[in-house]
Amino acid sequence: MLLAVVVGTFVFPALPKPTTLSQINAADTAWMLTATALVLIMTPGLAFFYSGMVNRKNVISTMLQSFICMALLTVVWVVVGFSLAFGDSVGGVIGNPATFFMMRNVLDGAPWELAPTIPLALFAMFQLKFAIITPALITGAFAERIRFTSYTIFILLFFVFIYAPLAHATWHPQGILFQLGVLDFAGGTVVHMSAGWAALASAIYLKRRHEPSHSPAMVTFVLLGTGLLWFGWFGFNAGSALGANALAVTALATTMAGSAAAALAWIFFDAVKGRKPSAMGTCIGAVVGLVAITPAAGFVTMPHSVAIGVIAAIISNQLVDWRSKTNIDDTLDVFPCHGVGGMVGMLLTGVFAHQNVNSANTTGNGLFYGETKLFLIQLGAMVGVSAFAFAGSFVLLKVTDVISRLRVSEEEERMGLDLSQHGEKH
Template sequence: MITSTAPAATPTKAPSVTKLSKIPFILLVLVVGLTFVFPAVPIAAPQADLSPADMAWMLTATAFVLLMTPGLAFFYGGMVNRKNVLSTMLQSFICMAMLTVIWVVFGFSLAFGESLGGVIGNPATFFMMQNVLDGAPWELAPTIPLALFAMFQLKFAIITPALITGAFAERIRFTSYTVFILLFFIFIYAPLAHATWHPEGILFQLGVLDFAGGTVVHMSAGWAALASALFLKRRHEATHSPAMITFVLLGTGLLWFGWFGFNAGSAMGANPLAATALSTTMAASAAAALAWIFFDGVKGRKPSAMGTCIGAVVGLVAITPAAGFVTLPHSIAIGVIAAVVSNLLVDLRSRTTIDDTLDVFPCHGVGGMVGMLLTGVFASKGVNPNIPDQGLLFGETKLFLAQFGALVGVSVFAFAGSWLLLKVTNLISPLRVSHEEEQLGLDLSQHDEKL
């Protein structure tokens, strides 16, 4: 008989609750106290020419966009190792909770409050949603209540930090992650949303076009993802097999469905522009899905479920800034070009030491940048007569130069700003889990749960 001489395994003692982990709860208690001071009771119903049809569509679109975040959770969750599925999905779900509270307290004000120099909103404008329930409609959405506009825009703020999570999946401490997304919203997302979508924002004033978030959402998340991957360095086990490709398919379906609210809802009403945005969204994503697997075939690979899903999402990303400005044939071109470029960048990234776990930068970041530039090529007044300039294809250069300048400026701002915020977060609470916690898996080490 063979007798083992190995020492008996010692049970791992659960870590004690740190002082830092108590801070979010204390802050939440303070927010509850503020609700008694700032009840946000409407003084009177707003007098405005509201449209029931527009309100019905925007209520629906708002729900569509919220569904994208659970869709993203399934999309990312299916791609990681089985021992990290729950932690990866929770990183998306927690954004729905955290960003909603932040948005109500001061976030909406930072993004859409009274402009302070065209770069950020006054946090007091809608603090605790004062002047929202009884406020006049947003000037670029005059047929829906201000509260509905605020809730629609909230969903964009929710999904943006969730997109970043694919880059540092399987190696980030959950508490530190929540600190980072709070800082990211305040110092990266809110300034970009204000600069791009507020009528007095600096990018808006320069004529930059971003219909539904190519700059604000996808480029900011993409560059933050690259900064995160570089800052947290490689996983100890950098190779993995997807836990459940069926989750990826489900997530893609939910994202594709929700994206109609994301893009068509950005028309701010039940109108022809919404129909255009819905149509271009469908065409670009379908074209990108085909282009991805066909390009894989050119490289000698078999068509895959993962490739189809990734291609579709890249197309959705790329058409986002252009959805309300381009024709259907041009939307197909945008989807195909973005899919090929992102596919090439994924291969290039795989040959480097950069551990962007789920290729957020090559897909979301690069896809957003391709969409931004091609908006400057294909944007047409025939599609949207309200735009100040047309694209290069129509013999005008001003819009393309504005798009290119915004791409460079936003890239520098989002990458450098995210890197700085990662350093600050790491000083407050270490970002990286220990080697032992990574080997055990974040589901158990961070949450005491398993699939």
Template structure:
């Protein structure tokens, strides 16, 4: 089996070269004057900002693990930028935004090898920018989602198995959820689910996959560890916070009132969550820490993501505060169980995403975003949106958890997921990559 697997990269290169030769996808001379050039400039910037989040995540996670696993952990994030990009350009964009099949998945042939993307009419929900720019922006969301999962099985997964798993995760978990939520013909979109920038699609899917991974791979042989570099964590948090403005404000797909609202609520929620985390730690008798501040800030960013373009600044402050306290409590609960979610991906990203989704159903206002046709939140005396968000949360959670578990099982049957006890003792930097700090 190992010998057969070693031939896969070579076979892939040959097939990929043939596809590139057969499908050159030469763009015509598109007249950009039909678009809003200011919106194009902003979306080019936002696209780059969202990409920097993945290296930011690499530093964020890399600083938290043992020193002997820093390179391996960071590479698991970096490799997503290569793997998911290639999949996206071949058939992934069509799988998410192609012609809908029952509102569940797109047609991968719709934009195969990005055919006609440069010459097609713009995406109907982003009419002022070219379709190609919309495709590149959405690619960055697809890149960071599987990278988020890596913190759950850090320090014990084989690299080749991880690569295989994230390919399956993108095709069978991320793509259907993204299509169902963001495509106008998607079942969740039609149901009225509000997810401005990826609370369901990105954070809940990654969070539930993280929990499935932690349970499937079981505990590390050395579950206790000292973070390698707290300064890496702080650097990663800064890059994530910066990039998140492109993540949320960019999801307005242009320059205007909505992008400013999303940027403002993003800043507010992250700041309040950072403070709430360390104040809650102090309430429990702990010292205010750099690690806690960083984790709190990221939890706030996660929670505001689905709500960023639908809520006011005061409500975004509440979302950040509530999400930090809830995630803090879940982290504490997790430490008392046998679940070895190495970097607490599920308590922070999964739970943070769910809290954000529910609170969107509580605080969303049609006065903030008239495009919200589902209704106002619970706080305004309406119940429909809250029920929609709650039902979607349950459905997306079941799909993400059990789907990820099945993919882990399939991956493990093809190529063993977990490193040997000796490789784990040596550290994944040396055993998987032959490198060290």
């Protein structure tokens, strides 16, 4: 009898009741449907962005590492992922896995308390897209040397033990970081810092490639990927206002200004070093700006978004140079760009945030306005999240390696992952 009930739950789940909640707003719903689609297109954009930078024999494998996240993480999200991130809080660090198990009470459920004008299912699908792209970001650090099956195990573990707890702690009203007053508008901590520190742990754990230097396969792919990322990022940041409102406009405007300023700052800084203004540098700079403005997008003014983009671009540019002189083989510089960009954005949110921009959610004014509390909160969260994401990812890499060998053989690496892992050729 018990088995029949369990099987019946999976095969014949309870049908949703019609939603009659009067607070659902058509304009907010329409915008959030659009924003959800925009965020999803960022993952194929990332696939093009990364694949254009690797060796031609690893283009397909690099792209597939992003695409598989859309399939794997969606199924995990439906089964238990949404519950872990946004279910009833357990100690402020994780959600109860039973809250929305198999999306129970989601299609007909009451709206999320911080998104009261859109259906709960739409909020769940919007947040899913963040969960998809975060592990995909890590792939740039171990590109060209990881076994595909082992990679899928790692990203599953990463989601359960790193991403979901951070999402819950930061964005759930009972989350420990939320309660402390940490500001992260669209994922500087949850997405970029977690992926960046995991990337650094991966680069250290997997060690250097046997052929560490190569020419990018196709710079035009990098340009295409940047365009898709930039386009989708408006859903990422402006969508995090969770409605068609003035805050969404603010987030869209600061996102545009911050990324444009960072793109220019990157190539100007390269010029100061005697380098030519390159398409690759412009693209990397724009993405660094997008990363850095993400936590601050709904809390700062447009002039300050320009400052954030410029500062982040210069710091990341310097760290890319520094990383290249070490033995750390972060293939596509995920940590200097996403990890450091996220940290810079996190700290500068504590410098430039002001309650006049977002009076409903800002927990204080930034250091620029003479207040220290918010900056110290952001600094403490940055240190704590960094330690958690780096140490946790290192442990998960070791666990994955025990379950399934992480690194391809030297022969497979020289052959290229397209052929050795997938039997396909670009």
